[in-house]
Amino acid sequence: MKNALLTSIILILVLVTTGFMVMDKQNRIRKKDLRLSIPAGFPKPVYDRNLNPPTPNGFILGRKLFYDPILSKDSSTSCGSCHQRFAAFAHIDHSLSHGIRSQIGNRNVPAIQNVIWQPHFMWDGGVNHLDVFPIAPITHPKEMDQDLPGLLTKLQASKTYPALFKKAFGDGTVSTERMLKAIAQFTQMLVSVNSKYDRYVAGKESLTGQEMTGLILFRNRCSSCHPEPLFTDYSFRNIGLPPDTAIQDSGRAHITGQATDRMKFKVPSLRNVEMTYPYMHDGRFRNLQQVLEHYGKGNFHGPNVDPDVKLNTGLTRNQRADLVAFLKTLTDTEFLQDRRFAEPAGEIDAGGK
Amino acid sequence: MRLRHLLPVTILFCLFTVPSFSFRETERKKDGELVIQFNHFFGDQELVLDSVTYRNSLQQPFQITAFKYYVSNIHLVKTDGKSVSVPGYFLLNEEEPDSRKIQLPNLPEGNYSRIEFLIGVDSARNCSGIQKDALDPAKGMLWAWNTGYIFLKLDGISPQSTAPGHKLEYHIGGFKQPNNHLRTIRLETPGLQIHSKTKSTLGIKADAANLLSAPHPIDFSKTPMVVDADKAAGIANNVLHLFSVTRIQNGL
Structure with a gap:
């Protein structure tokens, strides 16, 4: 009886630990994971990666922000809610975007891929830079309806974000610039060139x-x-x-x-x-x-x-x-199934160098 | 590589470096400070938000709830024609008195006859991605759907307004042709002097009444809101009449 109990405890411990190990391996980002290999024949990207070079901790922060509903006013909707990885970050089967409070937007969710070559964003080209792009859906009343000062306050007050900002940027201060640069460190990596x-x-x-x-x-x-x-x-x-x-x-x-x-x-x-x-x-x-x-x-x-x-x-x-x-x-199946771009499971950290 | 090959390089290095060092040294010794104090008015009264009822040139009553604008690309022109440019973007906000004082601590000594500045944010900075400090989008002065800074914002309420909540919103922006609404303000500053290690003050009046009057009078019942660059052509030219120099005090 005693032996059976002990065996069960050991078994549970091993399973939980393995679970965390697997999760950690899935989430982990190393420096080499952030290298881009662009095939011959592609033009020079318009986005200057040297001005916002991705780091493992910056990418991880940006990915977490991308998938976190905290970015919407009622904390119900994330970027990833409408931009699905398996659909090249478009929204399969939704003709018009869906915002918070079940609102229906005016346009079809576009894919997010190869954005480092994109000179402008949106169906009408109204946004002129990858860094500032997320402000539009975050603040749009029919999408995430979240004002920026309110969002910065929520992130600063959260349990996890100040530590993640510290890892990515050296101290725990949350700012618009850091938040958007982190998101752009994630989105600039969404490159599909292997179909x-x-x-x-x-x-x-x-x-x-x-x-x-x-x-x-x-x-x-x-x-x-x-x-x-x-x-x-x-x-x-x-x-x-x-x-x-x-x-x-x-x-x-x-x-x-x-x-x-x-x-x-x-x-x-x-x-x-x-x-x-x-x-x-x-x-x-x-x-x-x-x-x-x-x-x-x-x-x-x-x-x-x-x-x-x-x-x-x-x-x-x-x-x-x-x-x-x-x-x-x-x-490009490799892109659509790329683990680096998946919604992270649980608490995450940058691994290795 | 032999030593004699290094000689021309060394001479060139000295030629360029030594004078620039000594130049900087003398400049610094002769630097003085200029404080540009912006004061907000409506006609000849100091501007008060919310509680005072004003009338536009068409005698329509209204209150002002917000008044803010960017000042950038400041140039000070000396009497000899030489111009000193001052880097930086300043967001001047009626609600924050400290924001209306621009301190320029390192201006070369001399007589200055003119100041020039941009109301707004130049096109290069509008296209350079995420910015911080005065240009932080959380300040509420960036259009997200059609990227570009709002150069100047005057909000208010008027019973004559046909907009929801009787609101008035005049948001002037747009840096691309044909809707380029960047306006350069040029003001004479007769007698302005900068002396080393002293502080001079330049007082500039911004008269919000002029934003709504000549040369393009704003009728609240017809145009309660201007929030698109392609609708701002008229009111953008009123910006040219907003500012005047009211005080020049030289440091001794």
Whole structure:
């Protein structure tokens, strides 16, 4: 009897310890985990990583902030609530963003990937720098509705954050600058450059016949707006979608005040596009077939429709299938399953050097 | 590498370094201090937040609940035309008296005829990512959805306002064409002198009444709010008439 009790205690202790060890290994970030290897052919990033070089403790703090609902006014919603790792940090199956108090926003949650190349952010390009980007969703009344002074007070008063700020920045003072730099240390690492397409370009893997046909078709019909290797030229274009009268979204014109920019939206990257459904700024298309049907039908709405959009008209059913086959080669499973970017389990710490 | 190869390098080094050292030394000896004291008015009365009812040029009554703005890119121009630039971004807030006093401790001695400064934050700083101190976004002076600092903010309440809560909000910002609302203020400072190791004072009046009057009078019933750069063109030009020099006191 006594022996049985002792065995159980030992067994429980071993299991708990192993659990912590596994958790710790999953969460741990070393310096070498923060190195970026960017394949040949990619342009120089626009984000200057030297001004905010990621450190293990800075990255861990940024990741914790990204996944922590404390960033919202009622502590219900985190960045990660809408930006899901397995969807390239877009929101699968939600056409419009969901904010606190069950509010529905005006736009589809965009993916967060390869942001170090992005010259501007948001569907309308209103935000001009990766560092300041999170202020928009944090303070937006339909998203996290949290004012910055209130957030700094919450973080400073928390049990865990001052210690994490101290590890990352040398002392425990919480500031807007440190908070946003930490988040940017996390988001700048979200780099997707290892899809089947990338391995094909590097000569490490071959495409199937259908994927190859799709790639050739893509280069003829789609690449003027979605050029390789980032699959976007970061321009704003009107693709002839009829405006949703319930939302009244003027797109780029919201930023520039220019009537000719009405219904122009940022050309999104097509990397991981298989996983970022639904599509378009308002998530109106559930799948890639619907997107290609919109282009293929050539029934474009309103003035200022971009001339390049018309390159796609008249796609046959087979051509659409070939294009979809190619687009799926842009899925980067390694990125989508990267443990470094996962929501951390329990209390965490930087390991090793 | 032989020693004689080092000679030209050494000479060059001396040529550049020695004069700059001695220059700095003499400059420092002749440095004086300037305090720029901004005083907020409405017409000829000192501005009071919340409790005093003012009237705009259209005789519409209102109270002011907030008045703040950025001053940056300060230049002081000497009578000989040489200009001294002062780094730094200052957020001047009616609610914080200390914020309205800008202290410049290391100004070269001399006679100064003009001061120039920007109301707002220059475009370079608007595009450089997260900032701190006076430019900390937690100060509530950064537009998050269309990145850019609010250069000047005047908030209030008027029964004439057609906005929710009868609020008035005039937030002037925008650094990109065609909505560049950065305005440079140039003020003559006749007789202003900086003497070494003394303190001179320059008093500048900011008259909030002028923000709402000439050359673009603001009608509270028609324009209770300006919170977009593309709507700020008129009121931004009123900023040019906000400031005047009221006092010059030279240190002896």
